[in-house]
Amino acid sequence: MIEINRKQIIPPKVIRMSWLRAENFGNLEQHLKAQKLKTFLELSGKVYLDLVKVFYANLKFSNGILKTSVKGVEMEITKIGNI
Numbered sequence: 906m907i908e909i910n911r912k913q914i915i916p917p918k919v920i921r922m923s924w925l926r927a928e929n930f931g932n933l934e935q936h937l938k939a940q941k942l943k944t945f946l947e948l949s950g951k952v953y954l955d956l957v958k959v960f961y962a963n964l965k966f967s968n969g970i971l972k973t974s975v976k977g978v979e980m981e982i983t984k985i986g987n988i
Contacts, residue, residue: 920937959975959976960973969983
């Protein structure tokens with residue numbers, strides 16, 4: 906018998922800016938936009954919680970570079986531009 910590891914898929918938690926406006930949270934939308942978080946918080950898609958945990962568990966910061974690895978894949982995250 907072959908055992909297959911299945912990763913848990915979590916529905917994304919996103920902010921609907923239209924809901925913020927409808928509920929009179931308009932200032933919050935502007936604050937998120939000013940902090941460059943609006944687009945990030947609107948992202949949607951599948952989330953693999955186990956892989957996210959591994960990403961953060963292996964995360965290291967050195968010389969201004971974030972480094973991590975997931976399933977043997979090495980990654981480096983560096984600052985780009987004025988963000």
